Amino acid sequence: MAALLELQAIGKTYPGVRALDGVSLALGPGEILGLIGENGAGKSTLMKILGGVVPPSEGVLRIDGLARDRWDVAEATRAGIAFVHQELNLFDNLDVAANVLFGREPRRFGFLSVVDRRASHERVRPILARLGADFAPGTLLAELSIAQRQLVEIARALAAEARIIILDEPTSSLTLSETARLLTVLRELRAGGVGLIYITHRLGEILDVADRVVCLRDGRMVGALAREEISHAAMIRLMIGRELRALYTPPAGPPGPGGLQVEGLVTRAFPGRGLDLTIRPGEILGLAGLVGAGRTSLARALFGIDPVLAGEVRLDGKRLSIRWPGDAVAAGIYLVPEDRKKDGLVLDMPIAENITLASASHYAHAGLIDRAEENRAAEAQRASLRIKTPDCQVQAGTLSGGNQQKVVLGKWLSMAPKVILFDEPTRGIDVGAKGEIYALMRALSDRGVGILMISSDMEEVLGVSDRILVMHEGRISGGLERGAFSEQAVLRLAIGHEMERA
Amino acid sequence: MSKKELGLAVLLVVIGGITAVLNPLFLSGVNLLNMANLIGLFGIFAIGQGLIIITGGIDLSVGSMFALLGVVLVDLLVNFELAWPLAVLAVIGLGLLLGLLHGLLVTRIRLQPFVVTLCGLLIYRGIARYYTEDSTSGFGYAGDIDTISWLASGRSFGIPHPFIILLIVAGIMAVVLHRTVFGRYLYAVGRNEEAARHSGIDTNKVITGAYLLGGALAGLSGVLLVFYTSSVSPSSFGNFYELYAIAAAVLGGCSLRGGEGSILGIVLGTVLLQILQNLVNILGIPSSLNFAVMGGVILLGVIADQQLGHRRQRIQLSRAQGGAAAPAE
Numbered sequence: 001m002a003a004l005l006e007l008q009a010i011g012k013t014y015p016g017v018r019a020l021d022g023v024s025l026a027l028g029p030g031e032i033l034g035l036i037g038e039n040g041a042g043k044s045t046l047m048k049i050l051g052g053v054v055p056p057s058e059g060v061l062r063i064d065g066l067a068r069d070r071w072d073v074a075e076a077t078r079a080g081i082a083f084v085h086q087e088l089n090l091f092d093n094l095d096v097a098a099n100v101l102f103g104r105e106p107r108r109f110g111f112l113s114v115v116d117r118r119a120s121h122e123r124v125r126p127i128l129a130r131l132g133a134d135f136a137p138g139t140l141l142a143e144l145s146i147a148q149r150q151l152v153e154i155a156r157a158l159a160a161e162a163r164i165i166i167l168d169e170p171t172s173s174l175t176l177s178e179t180a181r182l183l184t185v186l187r188e189l190r191a192g193g194v195g196l197i198y199i200t201h202r203l204g205e206i207l208d209v210a211d212r213v214v215c216l217r218d219g220r221m222v223g224a225l226a227r228e229e230i231s232h233a234a235m236i237r238l239m240i241g242r243e244l245r246a247l248y249t250p251p252a253g254p255p256g257p258g259g260l261q262v263e264g265l266v267t268r269a270f271p272g273r274g275l276d277l278t279i280r281p282g283e284i285l286g287l288a289g290l291v292g293a294g295r296t297s298l299a300r301a302l303f304g305i306d307p308v309l310a311g312e313v314r315l316d317g318k319r320l321s322i323r324w325p326g327d328a329v330a331a332g333i334y335l336v337p338e339d340r341k342k343d344g345l346v347l348d349m350p351i352a353e354n355i356t357l358a359s360a361s362h363y364a365h366a367g368l369i370d371r372a373e374e375n376r377a378a379e380a381q382r383a384s385l386r387i388k389t390p391d392c393q394v395q396a397g398t399l400s401g402g403n404q405q406k407v408v409l410g411k412w413l414s415m416a417p418k419v420i421l422f423d424e425p426t427r428g429i430d431v432g433a434k435g436e437i438y439a440l441m442r443a444l445s446d447r448g449v450g451i452l453m454i455s456s457d458m459e460e461v462l463g464v465s466d467r468i469l470v471m472h473e474g475r476i477s478g479g480l481e482r483g484a485f486s487e488q489a490v491l492r493l494a495i496g497h498e499m500e501r502a
Numbered sequence: 503m504s505k506k507e508l509g510l511a512v513l514l515v516v517i518g519g520i521t522a523v524l525n526p527l528f529l530s531g532v533n534l535l536n537m538a539n540l541i542g543l544f545g546i547f548a549i550g551q552g553l554i555i556i557t558g559g560i561d562l563s564v565g566s567m568f569a570l571l572g573v574v575l576v577d578l579l580v581n582f583e584l585a586w587p588l589a590v591l592a593v594i595g596l597g598l599l600l601g602l603l604h605g606l607l608v609t610r611i612r613l614q615p616f617v618v619t620l621c622g623l624l625i626y627r628g629i630a631r632y633y634t635e636d637s638t639s640g641f642g643y644a645g646d647i648d649t650i651s652w653l654a655s656g657r658s659f660g661i662p663h664p665f666i667i668l669l670i671v672a673g674i675m676a677v678v679l680h681r682t683v684f685g686r687y688l689y690a691v692g693r694n695e696e697a698a699r700h701s702g703i704d705t706n707k708v709i710t711g712a713y714l715l716g717g718a719l720a721g722l723s724g725v726l727l728v729f730y731t732s733s734v735s736p737s738s739f740g741n742f743y744e745l746y747a748i749a750a751a752v753l754g755g756c757s758l759r760g761g762e763g764s765i766l767g768i769v770l771g772t773v774l775l776q777i778l779q780n781l782v783n784i785l786g787i788p789s790s791l792n793f794a795v796m797g798g799v800i801l802l803g804v805i806a807d808q809q810l811g812h813r814r815q816r817i818q819l820s821r822a823q824g825g826a827a828a829p830a831e
Binding site: 329 | 677681682683686689693696697698699702704761
């Protein structure tokens with residue numbers, strides 16, 4: 001029997017980045033294929049290609065054994081491919097039936113196209129029954145829990161007569177029992193001949209339901225496991241196991257006393273959990289974890305963007321009350337945000353004005369900004385950070401990613417940093433500039449600045465940090481000293497497994 | 503002077519030139535001074551409007567504020583016989599207060615500026631009409647208003663006072679907007695509020711500050727307008743003036759997305775609007791076409807600016823990349 005779906009040597013190149021390289025896989029009817037890989041391994045690019053959202057740069061895509069040249073979202077839908085996303089694409093303000101049948105509502109009265117509510121309810125009811133849903137087609141979506149909404153998404157796929165359903169981290173916000181029920185639904189779908197691709201970081205679920213596992217790493221397929229070969233250890237081995245290329249530069253001396261001490265910090269993202277950590281001066285503390293583990297929320301809370309619900313923050317022994325970013329900035333705690341275009345820079349302002357944005361009053365006399373003095377400060381940062389630009393009056397938005405990041409850094413370095421929180425400091429930055437950013441971080445830490453580096457890039461976490469903390473679902477699941485660093489150890493903590501369950 | 507303002511100035515000269523050729527009266531002293539007076543009256547609150555637009559907001563309530571402030575001013579002077587300096591201060595203070603209210607509603611309760619000031623538009627006009635029972639109030643034989651009347655609507659060296667006041671206000675506001683830390687923050691907040699917040703700027707204060715200034719300038723304009731018309735009929739006084747202000751700001755280079763615009767641009771925008779009004783009168787175009795002419799010119803101006811803006815951006819981008827990118831055509 002021909003495979004439902006077959007990918008052969010699919011590659012995708014973005015300017016400067018090889019996102020996918022020679023990925024081949026096949027999916028048969030009545031099969032659950034587990035797709036694993038670290039953040040940035042190329043899973044989402046692959047799914048975008050499958051869904052017709054982005055075209056592959058090369059390779060062949062076959063549906064029922066037939067190669068498809070034209071492939072876009074409409075084609076993918078016609079071929080019976082449906083997605084269940086981590087972030088649900090549903091309409092809160094409509095009822096379940098309207099969501100399930102969105103775009104193919106039964107109509108009445110010819111050109112008036114009045115939606116036939118009764119017919120749509122009749123059509124949705126059996127689908128919900130098949131999924132074991134405990135809500136009616138007329139229920140308003142806003143009244144459903146996240147798990148129930150997940151079922152609505154799946155019902156939508158079934159209503160479209162999907163033969164291939166791709167689930168992207170469907171359980172990331174479900175409780176254990178809800179997850180168990182979802183997995184049961186998936187098994188039933190499999191029994192009904194649907195092919196499923198199941199993407200998750202939760203290897204336990206793969207172990208439960210997958211018939212086969214395919215692993216991506218750095219855009220390449222690094223291995224496949226048959227049903228009987230699937231185990232935690234085997235999957236982790238596939239996900240990691242690459243040589244480390246980032247070179248570790250040891251600090252000039254041991255970390256100093258004091259630093260930023262956090263006790264029992266509770267953020268809005270995980271209201272039930274308190275966090276303890278210390279960022280010591282002269283040390284780069286890596287903070288690893290999966291996307292959504294609460295690392296960014298921690299940084300935002302420390303910087304005063306998000307409210308701190310409880311807990312205590314002390315800098316060099318002095319208690320701080322950080323209610324908004326101005327408090328953090330005044331204390332010398334700076335954030336280099338994850339999304340530098342949105343949060344880090346004013347893209348259509350000149351480089352010089354970006355660099356002095358947080359400290360404009362230092363360059364002002366009686367409220368009037370001294371442009372010459374401002375420009376001197378900006379030029380000094382340009383020289384020391386080696387920002388590649390003809391002059392500092394160019395708009396920041398015209399710079400490359402690495403140089404934009406240097407401008408964000410320049411903004412803080414022109415002041416008096418005590419602690420700098422880096423959130424994914426090298427995301428979207430090319431290799432050469434990455435090295436420069438690492439060197440800058442080390443130079444800062446050697447000057448006595450405490451550095452927290454949130455990173456999803458394993459190589460970066462292991463190669464740059466002096467110490468690593470790992471977060472899992474809003475708590476710190478463990479810490480590693482430099483001698484104990486290994487990808488296995490970090491990954492196990494990141495997926496919430498204890499050491500002995502390797 | 504930026505390219506945008508230069509373009510606007512050229513447009514002014516061209517339109518003025520054509521009008522002057524068609525009717526030489528356009529350049530007569532009487533006509534020019536009359537225009538200068540109107541430019542002064544409209545320019546002051548257009549600057550306030552521009553500051554608010556630069557933060558990414560808008561103020562639809564200006565016209566109704568004039569009605570309310572006008573009614574209050576006349577009442578204070580005529581019925582309460584308040585000394586004019588106090589009355590003027592009270593009116594400007596009331597403008598400040600309304601601006602503060604708008605600013606707080608926008609920043610603290612996170613209401614959309616359009617909605618907040620739309621409600622203001624309805625409420626202030628309604629209060630003004632209710633308070634006066636919809637009747638026109640004037641100065642009649644009120645005593646002590648000669649000085650303020652002269653200050654607000656008189657002339658020195660032949661130049662109408664509103665125009666002189668506009669020049670002073672524009673000068674001060676140009677320094678505030680283009681040279682001070684507050685001005686820098688206004689632009690930053692308008693362009694990227696999140697990045698400004700991430701830099702430790704109290705964006706709420708900055709935005710509220712813009713509404714405060716807008717309110718104060720509206721208060722000042724309100725005083726001048728009352729003495730220009732010398733009476734206030736609450737149902738029509740200041741009608742549509744918010745739209746004149748928005749039009750002037752947009753013509754002058756303010757983007758409704760925020761973060762763009764200059765004082766010089768706003769003043770030039772006001773001048774252009776007044777020339778267009780004058781042109782309709784002086785060329786004998788039916789005055790019913792007044793709005794249509796204004797709308798047409800604004801539309802064309804904005805389209806031209808959009809096209810030129812794209813071009814400039816491409817040029818800057820290719821220059822920043824060392825000319826490696828394809829040259830802009």
